[in-house]
Each structure stands twice: as structure tokens, then as C-alpha cells.
Amino acid sequence: MTSVNKTKLKKYAVYILILLAAHLFQNSLRIFPAVFGVRPALLISAAVCIAMYEGEIVGAALGLFAGALWDTVTVAADGYNALFLMAACAFCGVFLRVFLRNNVLTYLWINTLVTCFYFATYVIFFITSRGIPGSVLIFFRYYLPMAVYSVILTPFWYLIIRRVNRKFPIAYIEY
Numbered sequence: 001m002t003s004v005n006k007t008k009l010k011k012y013a014v015y016i017l018i019l020l021a022a023h024l025f026q027n028s029l030r031i032f033p034a035v036f037g038v039r040p041a042l043l044i045s046a047a048v049c050i051a052m053y054e055g056e057i058v059g060a061a062l063g064l065f066a067g068a069l070w071d072t073v074t075v076a077a078d079g080y081n082a083l084f085l086m087a088a089c090a091f092c093g094v095f096l097r098v099f100l101r102n103n104v105l106t107y108l109w110i111n112t113l114v115t116c117f118y119f120a121t122y123v124i125f126f127i128t129s130r131g132i133p134g135s136v137l138i139f140f141r142y143y144l145p146m147a148v149y150s151v152i153l154t155p156f157w158y159l160i161i162r163r164v165n166r167k168f169p170i171a172y173i174e175y
Helices: 003-029 042-054 056-071 080-098 104-128 135-152 154-167
Strands: none
Touching (some): 003 042, 003 154, 042 056, 042 104, 042 135, 080 104, 104 135, 104 154
């Protein structure tokens, strides 16, 4: 195994540990205090940031992993989180490589869009489509504050992922 492959393996192992930690913080440990009765969705921000640094293939794979972790504790999602995060991370990886530069403002902008789109589609697919009354009120009372709380924590994830990316640089060999 070459040194490049060892470095990639170490970096991806750290990313998996970060996603596992985000999953634990989001779903079980209650470390973050409830604001307006909601807690942040940390897996979206972590997965999107990893995709911005690693590109569409690794981003999609780790987005699928993060979504699958989230689906293990979600009753009604039926794989929705895994599919959504995989597609969102692949899109972010491609979008960043083609159109934008990777910096904290770009990450904040993209993560805000992905988070709001996630919660809007979740409400449409799992609340409105089931005929639950007051779906708009549920969105503005619960899911929108959850999105705002999640977006506020995005610079934290950017600093962590950037540090990991700098700690494990990949030196590509040109032939």
C-alpha cells in the first residue's frame, strides 16, 4: 500500500469517526441545548462539508453513510435521509468543483440551501402528503428553527473538516 493510499485511508477513517460523533451528538447525547424546543441536525452540515472537500464520489459515499446513520433512528424516513444526503453531497461536490471556490462563505451558503431544502422536502413528503393538519405551522414552529439552529453551527464543522483535510494532505503523483 502506497503512502497516498494510507493517507487517504486515515483521512476517510477520521471522516467516518466525525460522522459517527455527529450522529451521537444529534440523536442521543443531548449535548446541544434545545432552542425553541428543537435540536440541530448535525449530520447534514458535516456531510455537506466533507463533500465540499472530497468531491462528488467520496462525498456521495459518506453522505449515504451519514444518511443511513440518521435512518437508523428515524421511524418514518424509509431511507429518505440516506438518499437525500447522498444526492445532496454529490451535487455539492460537483457544484463546488465546477462553479465555486471552497471557503467558509460558500460552505455557509450551500449548507443553508441544502438544510432548508431537506426540511422543506421532508415536510412535504412525510407530513403534508400524509394529510397531517397544520403542516405549515409544523414547518414554521419546528423544522425552520431546527434548520436555523443547524446552520448557525456550520462554521464549527467547516473548521473541523478543514483541519482534517490539512492534517492528511494527499500528494498526487504525476506519471
